Amino acid sequence: MPPSVLRDRKRERTRRALLEAAVELFETRGYEQTTVVDIAAAAEVGTRTFFNYFATKEELLFPETDERVRAAVAAIASRRHGERPVEVLLRGLRAAGDNPGEHLIDDLNDRIAALRAEVSRTVPAVSGRAAHAQLVTQREIAKQLHAAFPAELDEVAAAALVGAVVGAVSGALTVVFQQQTAGVEDGERLQRRIHETTANVLRPWLAAARHQSAS
Structure with missing residues (x-):
């Protein structure tokens, strides 16, 4: 499989993980009580990685x-x-x-x-x-x-x-x-x-x- 395809799939998995983590936290803790750091940690990535996918927390919605x-x-x-x-x-x-x-x-x-x-x-x-x-x-x-x-x-x-x-x-x-x-x-x-x-x-x-x- 070409490296570009593997990279795209990895990006999709990371993006999906961030969305899933955010939704779960928003539902259980509340939107305002959830931070970007919380979401990144739940998705097992760093905050820098989070901002590679979403510029702000509200973009997740x-x-x-x-x-x-x-x-x-x-x-x-x-x-x-x-x-x-x-x-x-x-x-x-x-x-x-x-x-x-x-x-x-x-x-x-x-x-x-x-x-x-x-x-x-x-x-x-x-x-x-x-x-x-x-x-x-x-x-x-x-x-x-x-x-x-x-x-x-x-x-x-x-x-x-x-x-x-x-x-x-x-x-x-x-x-x-x-x-x-x-x-x-x-x-x-x-x-x-x-x-x-x-x-x-x-x-x-x-x-x-x-x-x-x-x-």
């Missing part, structure tokens, strides 16, 4: 933002003939939600999402980072949607459509995480609720898109 945006943009770029803007947008958002990347498998992604929602309510740095990440994501997706349908959506209309859909999903999932009184112990149940809630919120949009396509 946003590990896949760029990759999800790329998945959404790729879905928009590969739009099919006859698809309406809403259909393309929803497919892009589903692609982003269903492709958390190679770094996060099993229920770790949902545990991070639950922690992010919980911590955002009490830690301004995380709340600000979450708001900024969502804004950047919405802007990029709206930009791509406008480029895909320039005759139907100007920049304002594209931004409004993306904001409406993303806001609806985000609002619903915030309530789901707030109702998760048992923390994230039942990862499978939380994952089902996330997917079911998202599907329910998006159902009217999908129905409207199908109606437009048929008319």
Whole structure:
């Protein structure tokens, strides 16, 4: 096996170990009570190694933002003939939600999402980072949607459509995480609720898109 492949695999294992250690500590001790030194020690690496992977502690709660945006943009770029803007947008958002990347498998992604929602309510740095990440994501997706349908959506209309859909999903999932009184112990149940809630919120949009396509 080439040395470069071995290095990449080692980096992925270390990154995964840091994320797992952080999630476990955040769940048991609390986010603010956990330090970077604690996380590095639990992952059996030094703090210098930690900062090779994450610039700050709050970055651990946003590990896949760029990759999800790329998945959404790729879905928009590969739009099919006859698809309406809403259909393309929803497919892009589903692609982003269903492709958390190679770094996060099993229920770790949902545990991070639950922690992010919980911590955002009490830690301004995380709340600000979450708001900024969502804004950047919405802007990029709206930009791509406008480029895909320039005759139907100007920049304002594209931004409004993306904001409406993303806001609806985000609002619903915030309530789901707030109702998760048992923390994230039942990862499978939380994952089902996330997917079911998202599907329910998006159902009217999908129905409207199908109606437009048929008319």
